[in-house]
Amino acid sequence: MHAPISFGRLSRIITAVALSTVLLTSSVFAARPHASTVNLTMYFPIGVAGPLNSLMTRLVADFNDTHPDIHVNPVFAGDYVSASAKAQAGISAGSPPDVAVLLAADLFSFTDEHAVLPLDKYFTKKELADYWPAFLANGRLHGHIYSIPFQRSTPVLYYNKAMFSAAHIKKAPSTWAQLAKDAQKLTQRDSSGNVTRYGVEFPSDGTVYWMWEGLVLETGQKLFNSTGTKVYFNSPGAVKATNFLIDLSHKYHAMASGVLPWGGAPTDFTGGKVAMIYHSTGSLSAILAAAKFPVGVAFMPKDKTYGAPTGGGSLYVFKGIPASHVKASVTFIKWMTSPVRAAQWSIETGYVAVRKSAFKTHAMKVFAKQNPQVLVARNQLKYAQAELATHQDQQIHQFIDDQLDAAISGQSPTKTALQTAQQESNQILSQFGK
Template sequence: VMFSIDIYELIEQGAILAFDDVVETPEEKTWLDSFYPTLMENGRTAGKTWGIPFQRSTIVMYYNKDAFKAAGLDPDKPPETWEQLVTVGKKLTKADGSQWGVMIPSTGYPYWMFGALTMQNDQVLMNDAGNETYFDSPAVIEALQFWRDLGSKHKIMPSGTIEWGTLRQNFLEGKTAIMWHSTGNLTIVKKKAKFDFGVAMLPASKRRGTPTGGGNFYIFKKTSSSERKAAMRLIRFMTSPERSAEWSMKTGYMGVSQAAYDTSKLKEYVKGFPYAAVARDQLKYATAELATYQTGRVRKALDDAIQAALTGTKTPEAALKEAQALSERLLKQYR
């Protein structure tokens, strides 16, 4: 299992096999189409399937219902738009700095969080061939300006960068009333939160939106025929409805197929804990996670632009135009 966004680099290195060239029976070929289509966007390119979804997620909004009540807000009405997020965030932010309205992490995987904001502003970050990016699109620049404004203008989020690794603990300790984070945190939050909490889809600007995320199964070329068959047996076992349902319940990651949510165990779990279905339901608004050829360098260019804008060393427009120029130099050879 490796990141779903590694697909283009693995293909370019000649490291992996397309599953289309490994499956043998009609039933196995049908299996390739049994997963949620949105999760397959990071696993398919050039008409072939290279990755099978396993540990997959979308970004969701966790919020402290007790903090909402204390601020005079309806705990069952999380913000559904950017405008509402700002309004609610101001009511939740305490003047002494003990509680922020919202925190969106900007280290670790800033490009991932940013992909949510740009999709909400109705703009994807790249094409589906992995050879073109749109970092300097007006809607992308506007999205980064909004992210920056949450801290510098609206004062509902700390200015500068927010650490991915400590954000969950900040939420559990009440230092922020809202956090955007992976659904992979859901089970831990459920177990450790000492307050009533909610989970909701991310708010909309022009539309709702989030990238998918997480890991895929790959089969490497340097394998024997028997190893490939063994790998297929393992992958099919791990992505079977029963195992996928179990993995979802124990971690918070999504079941990767509708069949997983049709199992009696996951049906019962979702009935008792509806937040377990939020990430899955959000798939209708989701897009692929940023993945291109030269993905490490392209992603770093965007990450650097995001952090430069959030820390105030560059304007969002200048930072993103610089990132786009670098991306263009890297990707033009693949067109």
């Protein structure tokens, strides 16, 4: 039995490490950018995978280099929900960030707190007209525009072209009926009847309301009113959309049942475990990079009409910051969403470039030639509508997400579930309705 390392030695090691780190801290805390420039704090979330963090850092560094009088400090604040929580916490503590990329659909939460500034007066009509209207829609309230689109997306249908040709399917489905049929054809089972490959996957954990809104829009049903005081969760269109999802699993047996994780869908797709997935355009780059087969991108198939929600983050500027910061923030926003930067952000991430003129840039033209998939999302914008945005939107989102989970996992019948979500939402929204 060899002698164990004694605690005397251990405690000496711990003390040494502790002391040296305390010394180290003092130097870490010291570093700060120099004065006389306007220092802006920008919160940003990550909606998509790792490289985005470094891309954002690079973009902001470029801005700082070309604008000696402004220094933007980017703060990665987690996913959308935590980033929003951070900003809100900062607001209530009286120390908001200057500018932040936050969920476009959170608009009412910020205006209810009187926390964000209208931005339309800093932009010319012509400038505003260059942003896709479907993207600007989530920023509009009472004749003002409160947020400028930045990393915006919309769901599309990804499909595995190799599997399609192996199953002799010529093109992507364009209707719900066709989707169900193709998905059945693409589903494979082993000798004992266990499914080895599903036809389609519609992820349903977390913020399932988002893509589900697309299905509802396809039935010709709107989901909420423009002042954010009413939702239509129990409408016939919403019921039909939900039942379609359930049918994919339980009637057509072409989709795994239960609540399926958002992050798992692209992994399943690129791993060849499923032939089609509904997912955000924001995942396009990652999917193209990981897939070992030709990837097709199509509109979300239609029921009565094509339809899709927009999603993702817009840039907000916060109240209570000095005028010089507001000015600098607007400069920053204009730079970040300039055609060249919008194109760059789109190319490197897969988000849809937020301005029409970005598609006229050289870089985007070259990229679109090699990856025509990026144009699908742009073309779908014609049918796209604002993401579900209401007062107290996070809670409303939670209500509908919970009940959709309940319906999808078979806990309660569709109608009951949607009725519950409707009632819960009414209760909250009635506090805001005038």
